[in-house]
Amino acid sequence: MKRILLSLTTCFCLATLFSQSHSHVAEPITYPNIEGYVTLKTDLHQHTVFSDGNVWPTIRVMEALHENMDAISLTEHIEYQPHKDDIPHPDRNRSYHLALEEAKEHDLLIIHGSEITRSAPVGHNNAIFISNANSLLVDNAEDSFAEAKKQGAFVFWNHPAWYAQSSTGNPILSDFQKERIKNGELHGIEVINTGDYSEESLKIALENNLTIMGTSDIHGLIDWDYIDKGNHRPVTLVFAKEKSIESLREALFAGRTVAIYNSLLVGKPDFLKPLIQASVQIKKATYINKTEVIELELENISSSDLLFENEMPFTFYNSSPVFEIPAGKSYTLLVKTLKKIDALPLKLKALGAYTAPKQHPVIEWQIPVN
Ligand SMILES: [Zn+2]
Ligand SMILES: [Zn+2]
Structure with a gap:
């Protein structure tokens, strides 16, 4: 053996x-x-x-x-x-x-x-x-x-x-x-x-x-x-x-x-936050038929693997609250909103990024949902 x-x-x-x-x-x-x-x-x-x-x-x-x-x-x-x-x-x-x-x-x-x-x-x-x-x-x-x-x-x-x-x-x-x-x-x-x-x-x-x-x-x-x-x-x-x-x-x-x-990013929040925000593009945000669960596809267009932790009150159906979107790749989250909403306030802590020693920035996206 x-x-x-x-x-x-x-x-x-x-x-x-x-x-x-x-x-x-x-x-x-x-x-x-x-x-x-x-x-x-x-x-x-x-x-x-x-x-x-x-x-x-x-x-x-x-x-x-x-x-x-x-x-x-x-x-x-x-x-x-x-x-x-x-x-x-x-x-x-x-x-x-x-x-x-x-x-x-x-x-x-x-x-x-x-x-x-x-x-x-x-x-x-x-x-x-x-x-x-x-x-x-x-x-x-x-x-x-x-x-x-x-x-x-x-x-x-x-x-x-x-x-x-x-x-x-x-x-x-x-x-x-x-x-x-x-x-x-x-x-x-x-x-x-x-x-x-x-x-x-x-x-x-x-x-x-x-x-x-x-x-x-x-x-x-x-x-x-x-x-x-x-x-x-x-x-x-x-x-x-x-x-x-x-x-x-x-x-x-x-x-x-x-x-x-x-995957390590270090900078002042004024520049680090918009950089990470622009690095993640929303490819899809749609409710799964007859559910209150959003299928959310995120694409990382940067050369850094991005590691995130969920900071929203909403939880995920299919994913750990900590997840990585590899450089140049997409990741699909199923987000449970409990009731239908028009816009999802996605809020993630960027665990690979630092604005000060031991301090991670929290990034927000307003995402229209259909
Ligand atoms: Zn030198
Ligand atoms: Zn030197």
Whole structure:
């Protein structure tokens, strides 16, 4: 018996592996627009051989086009140059220019950026929308931040919870960051970096009014690190007035973002709630003949699996109060309203989404029923 079980388990594992590697061939990342804004899919923290990454900048452009991104930034460490013997790199803007050239025939925004790199407490910080990376290469971290501000940069604190720089795996907001925030030299913070989500970084974001960011910080290949494993890269959705570099910059300074990694969505309620609301489309809302039970078909048009819990007084006939609508798929609920109503006030708590540490948003839809 044990033997049979064992071989069955082996079969199951192989089948699972197979189906994963099959079904995850770089599907484009998609999220709906919200009222008044276009939703830009961005990854503003990436590396190439021009710092400690392993690929030429053109590959980053191709990866971004493959996944349907709207904007990327190649944020090379200006100080840390492990490939310097092979790639002397006298001009720290070179990576940006190569990407710009590659992207010129495409609808992909290339944001000029760089990573200001120090040990703690300064840590790592990305300055984007810069005009000249070479001028950021100065001894003093304070001077580097002042120069970034002079260039009109949006600056965000990278992986503040990184255990190599903070052994507890929790961010430490030091006098250095407090001073930068006060001077208007630090504007955002990564709450998601690679696969790591830090609730403590989210708390710092909310308390200091820093823009919530999520990035891949990719050094190898997006395919190998994310897509082959059945994931999408982490992204920052930015709600911009239009798709342009200037609008993206304005929206980042205004804090209009949601950070996402697969089914995890983190953002302020003003943007996270309309995003989830627009991500779920009502395909059908009809009473089953001669009953007070509504057949409600919901379609998730986003790239995130959405996990919900029922918050209505009405209960379900066919489903657990907790249910998932997979990305790009539909889910049918049978809702017991006890008597016929003209409109269903659907109310669900989004369990994979956070507006603050341990706090989920509740989303509402008014659905006409026939
Ligand atoms: Zn870093
Ligand atoms: Zn980095």
